Amino acid sequence: MQFESFSFLVSLALACLVYWSIPSSRGIWRKYLLFILSYVFYSLFDWRFSFFLFFITIFSYGCGKWLMQLNDRHIRQRKLIVGTYLIVSVSTLLLFKYLSFFATMLAPFLNHFMIVDKLSSWHLLLPIGLSFYLFMSMSYVIDSYRRTIATTPSFLNYVVYMSFFPHLVAGPIDRARLFIPQLEDEKYFKQDLFISGLRQMLYGFFKKLVIADNLVLIVFQVWNTYPQQNTFVILLGAMAYSVQIYADFSGYSDIAIGIGRLFGIEMMRNFSFPYFARTVAEFWRSWHISLTSWFTEYLYIPLGGSRCGTFRTIVNTLIVFTLCGLWHGANWTFVIWGFLCGALFVPILLDGGKSKQKWKQIPVTFTFENVIHMALVFLAITVCWIFFRSISVEQAFDLLGCMFKNITISSSVSVVTMVMPPIFFMLLLSFVGIEWKGRNYNHGLDYLQKKSRFFRWTVYILLIFSIFFYMQTEGGQFIYQNF
Structure with missing residues (x-):
C-alpha cells in the first residue's frame, strides 16, 4: 500500500481517530x-x-x-x-x-x-x-x-x-x-504537532506527486534518447533527475515524519535543503541525514575518522562513501556513484577543512558568491547522479560522452516541449521558491506558521489543487523503496 493511495489515507484517518480515542x-x-x-x-x-x-x-x-x-x-x-x-x-x-x-x-x-x-x-x-x-x-x-x-x-x-x-x-x-x-x-493530543504533521505531509505529497512524478517523464525520455540529443538537453535531463530524486525521496521523508507527528512521535530529520549547499560537505550534512549520520557514527569514526592524518582521512572517506553507494544496490553504478561522492571531498580534506570553516560563518543568503558555489555543487552532484540513475556503467559513460560531444546536434523537439509546459514550469519555480523561503525551517512549509491564516490557507489550497490536477495518474513508487 502506497502512502499516496486513497485507501491508505482513509485508513490513516481512521487509525488516528482510534489512536487518540484511547485514554x-x-x-x-x-x-x-x-x-x-x-x-x-x-x-x-x-x-x-x-x-x-x-x-x-x-x-x-x-x-x-x-x-x-x-x-x-x-x-x-x-x-x-x-x-x-x-x-x-x-x-x-x-x-x-x-x-x-x-x-x-x-x-x-x-x-x-x-x-x-x-x-x-x-x-x-x-x-x-x-x-x-x-x-x-x-x-x-x-x-x-x-x-x-x-x-x-x-x-x-x-x-x-x-x-x-x-x-x-x-x-x-x-x-x-x-x-x-x-x-x-x-x-x-497536541493540536500544534498534529497540524504540523498534516502540513509536512501536504508538502511531501506535492513534492512527490507534482514535482517528482512529472520530472520522471523528462528524465525517462532523455535517458532513452540521449544519443539523439544535444549537450543542453542531456544536461537538462541530468539536472531534472537531480531534482526528481530529491523531490521523491525528501517527499517520502516529509510524509513519513508528518505521519509520525499525527501519532505524537517525532522522527529523525532526513533532509535540510541540500541543493542550497555551497560545499560538498554542506550537501552531505543535508542529504539523507539519517543514513549519512549512521555511516559517520558507526563506520567512519570507528575507522579513525579524521584523527589519523590527512591521508587516512581521505581513505576513510572513500571507504565510507563507496560502501554507502553499495548499500543502495547490487550494481557497479552505485559503487562508482559512492566513490565519486567521496572523491568530491578530497579538495576539502586537503585544505585542512579551511573552506568548510569559512562557509560555516557565511549565512545562506542570495548573494552572487553563494549562488555560484551552489550552482557548482549542484552540477558536481548532478554528474554523480548520472551513475546512480543509469542501468549500467557503460550507459553512464556513454551518456557523459554524448553530453560533451553532441554540442551541435539538433535536439528532439518532443523533449524540449515536454520541459516547458507553462503550468508545470510555474509549479517548478514555486517549488524552488518554497524551498528557499523555508530553508531555515524544518521543511518548506514550516515558515507558514508565522504567516496570516489567509496566506496559509491560500498556499494550502493552491498545493492541493496542483496535486489533484497535475499529479500523474500512473505515478511510480517512491525511488528509495527499492533500496
Whole structure:
C-alpha cells in the first residue's frame, strides 16, 4: 500500500481517530495498535516479509538485552555478541541483496567449481525496507554495547520502534535511543504537532506527486534518447533527475515524519535543503541525514575518522562513501556513484577543512558568491547522479560522452516541449521558491506558521489543487523503496 493511495489515507484517518480515542492512561493499548497497524501495513506488500521482520526484531532485541545485562568484566562476551549480530546482519544483506552481484564478480575464481551460474541466477525474495530496518537494529545493538542506551526497553516498545510503518520501508533510519523514550512517555493530543504533521505531509505529497512524478517523464525520455540529443538537453535531463530524486525521496521523508507527528512521535530529520549547499560537505550534512549520520557514527569514526592524518582521512572517506553507494544496490553504478561522492571531498580534506570553516560563518543568503558555489555543487552532484540513475556503467559513460560531444546536434523537439509546459514550469519555480523561503525551517512549509491564516490557507489550497490536477495518474513508487 502506497502512502499516496486513497485507501491508505482513509485508513490513516481512521487509525488516528482510534489512536487518540484511547485514554492516555491506556497508552499500552495505543502501542499495541501501532504494532498491529505496522505489521498489517508491511504484510500488504508480502505477508512473508512480516515473519522476517519479526525474527530480526527478536534476535536484535535479545542481543541488546544480553549486552545490557553483562558488565565490563565480561568484555569478551560483549564483543562476541555485538560482533555476531553484525556478522549476521551483514551476511543477511549480502545474501538477499548481493549474492548474484558478488557471484558474477567472482566468476573467474568460481568457474572451476561449476556453481557460479547457479549463484548468479539465484534471486531471493528481497524484503522491502530490509536495508533500513537492519540498520536500525544494528544501531540498537551497537548502542547497547556502548551503553549509550540507559536501560533495556520493553519488548513492545522495541517492536514498535522496529516496525513503525512510516519509517519501515524507506526510513528515516531512526535511532532507538531517541525514538523509544517517546513511546515511554504518556502522550496527550497536541493540536500544534498534529497540524504540523498534516502540513509536512501536504508538502511531501506535492513534492512527490507534482514535482517528482512529472520530472520522471523528462528524465525517462532523455535517458532513452540521449544519443539523439544535444549537450543542453542531456544536461537538462541530468539536472531534472537531480531534482526528481530529491523531490521523491525528501517527499517520502516529509510524509513519513508528518505521519509520525499525527501519532505524537517525532522522527529523525532526513533532509535540510541540500541543493542550497555551497560545499560538498554542506550537501552531505543535508542529504539523507539519517543514513549519512549512521555511516559517520558507526563506520567512519570507528575507522579513525579524521584523527589519523590527512591521508587516512581521505581513505576513510572513500571507504565510507563507496560502501554507502553499495548499500543502495547490487550494481557497479552505485559503487562508482559512492566513490565519486567521496572523491568530491578530497579538495576539502586537503585544505585542512579551511573552506568548510569559512562557509560555516557565511549565512545562506542570495548573494552572487553563494549562488555560484551552489550552482557548482549542484552540477558536481548532478554528474554523480548520472551513475546512480543509469542501468549500467557503460550507459553512464556513454551518456557523459554524448553530453560533451553532441554540442551541435539538433535536439528532439518532443523533449524540449515536454520541459516547458507553462503550468508545470510555474509549479517548478514555486517549488524552488518554497524551498528557499523555508530553508531555515524544518521543511518548506514550516515558515507558514508565522504567516496570516489567509496566506496559509491560500498556499494550502493552491498545493492541493496542483496535486489533484497535475499529479500523474500512473505515478511510480517512491525511488528509495527499492533500496
